[in-house]
Amino acid sequence: MYTLLLHILTVAVCGFHILLRRHRVPVSRLAWLVVVLVLPFVGAVAYLLFGSTSIGRRRIARLNRIYAHLPLPQTIAGWDAPEYAPHVPPLYRPLFAVGQSISLYPPVGGNSARLMADSDSGIDEIVADIDAAREHVHVLFYIWLTDHNGTRVINAMKRAAGRGVVCRALVDAIGSRDLLNSTAWRDMAEAGVMTAAALKPHWSAFDGRIDLRNHRKIVVIDNAVTYCGSQNCADPAFLPKAKYAPWVDILMRLEGPIVRENQHLFATDWMESADEDLSDLLRAPLPPGRAGFAAQVIGTGPTARYSAMPEAFESVIYAARRSLFVTTPYYVPDSSIQAALCAAANRGVDTTIIFPARNDDFAVGAASRSYYEDLLEAGVKIWEYRPGLLHTKSMTIDGRVSLIGSANMDRRSFDLNYENNILLYDKDMTARIRARQESYLADSLQVTLSDVIAWPVHRRIWQNALAILGPVL
Incomplete structure (x- = not known):
């Protein structure tokens, strides 16, 4: 009986996986089929918990209602002021078109x-702005520690809540x-700060994948x-993983x-987690315009268009004509990202990438290096940052x-996390x-093709x- 049930479960999971119409590229489908067939029961259970990128039908329906209800930034009074017209050359307009489509x-x-000069000065500025707030303070972090x-x-x-400012704190x-x-979270609530937690964990496969996160x-x-x-x-020392410190951010x-685009993104997350309508806040008219640069918020996640974040990255990479500089702590790309970076170097773009020398995720760090040889052969210059964990996610062209x-x-970041980015011209x-990216080079060691070829066989294996495990999401 046990064997029969095991076969039925395995066949059912395989059939469901093959029939999925969305969120699975062929290599990912194949990887999961191998896992389920090689480890029938364990693989099937793992698939039920981790095999999809859905947040669950109830959450999707709730978010759809929120999106339909909230006014988009471009609909508020004052958005069409001449000062707010984005001046972007034709070469780069498609990048923003991709962002808007997402x-x-x-x-x-x-x-x-x-x-900001560094992480500590960034916190200095945030605290100063909160202390100067008159109406509201909205804060969303993936990780918020009770350190200094x-x-x-x-x-x-x-303090802000104590003087009547409406404060909302949302964390993953x-x-x-x-x-x-912690008592700090309870103390905030008692002080009048409105608090909420995003994507609370569950153990039901019918409520969506259990490890989706709000990484914004x-x-x-x-x-x-x-x-x-x-x-x-958090402090740059980042006490939960202090041996990789300092965390170096931008x-x-x-x-x-x-600001209104970031406000809209925060509002969607807050309303999904806290059940409070912020639409009136989003309708407030814009102040008189002033000269400035063009920018755009790009928010991605499991409920965005599939492969939205890779598409945004690739659009920027393919738009580069002279130079491309990338910093990222975690590099486990899909084939399109890898091909785009190689193509940039192959067509003569001065292409540089900095990764951390020591990664807090050993599996990601090792998997990242498996892509070095192809990048180097194409002419990409690879550097590894030595003093701590280079956590900066940045791209300039x-x-x-x-x-x-x-x-x-x-x-x-491609499929499982809710992310927020800003594209600017x-x-x-x-x-x-x-200049900040260049400053990291002074503390980095360049990795050459001869270095990679000299790696021992066991390391490359x-x-x-x-x-190979990368596609198993």
């Missing part, structure tokens, strides 16, 4: 930004589980200021209509276009981001074996 946010002009920097933001929100239920179980990092204050980058709310403070945010070049801001 999350419906158009490129908008009239923005200004400052790049995390506590400073907690205390700033408590798994990434910030230590905060959720968003701060919005008074509809006037927003922050975007790779930084979580964070940008922005003003202008781009031709000294004109930049993409920064929360998304990595790995399978989780501006010579000065891109120069600052490129290990790296390639882990890379």
Whole structure:
């Protein structure tokens, strides 16, 4: 009887998997079939828990209602002001068209930004803006620790709530589980801060995949200021994984209509998690416009168009004509990303990528190196950052276009995580981001093709074996 049930379960799972119409490329389908057939019971259970990218029908229906209800930023009063017209050369307009097709946010002009000097100064600025807030403070982090920097933001929100500012704090239920179980979280709520946890864990295959995460990092204050980058709310020492410290991040403070796009993204997450309608907040008219650069928020996740984040990355890569500079801590690409990077170098684009030398995820670190040889043969220059974990997710091309945010070049960011990024066209801001990227080179060691060829066989087998597991999502 046991054997019969096992065969029925295996056949049922295989049949369901083959018949899936969405969210499975052939290599992923094949990888899962191998897992289920080689490990019949374990593989079938693993597939039921981890085999899809759905967040569950109830959550999808809820999000669809939220999207239909919330007014998009481009519909609010003042959006059509001449100062907010995005001035983007024809060469780069398709990049923003791709972004708009993903999350419906158009490129908008009239923005200004400052790049934070480092993680601590970024927290300094966030705390100062919270202390100056008059109407509302919205904070969303994947990881929020109760260390020095995390506590400073907690205390700033408590102070703001104490003087009547509406404060909303949203965290990922798994990434910030230590905060959720702490007295600091309860103290925030008691101080008047509204709190919520995104994507609470469950153990039902019918409620969607159990390890989908909200990986976004968003701060919005008074509809006037927003922050975007790779930084979580924590010290650079990052105590849960202190041996990889310091965590080296990038964070940008922005003003202008781009704030409303980040606000809309926060509102969708908040309303799904907290059941509070923020649509009136999104309808507030824009202030008078001022000159500034063009930018666009790109929000991706399991409920966005399939392969949306890879498509955004690839569009930027293929638009490069002279230079392409990438930093990412986690590199487990699909074949299209890998091909795009190789194609950039092959057509003469000066292409540079910096990875961390030591990765906090050993499997991802090893799998990343399995892709080095093809990249190097194409002419891509690869560097490994030595002092800590280079956590910056950034891309610059031709000294004109930049993409920064929360998304990595790995399978989780492509299919499983909710991510937020900002694409911008501006010579000065891109120069600052490129200078930050260049500064990492001083603490990095270049990896050459001869280095990779000299790796021992057992190391290459290990790296390639882990890379094979990449499609099993």
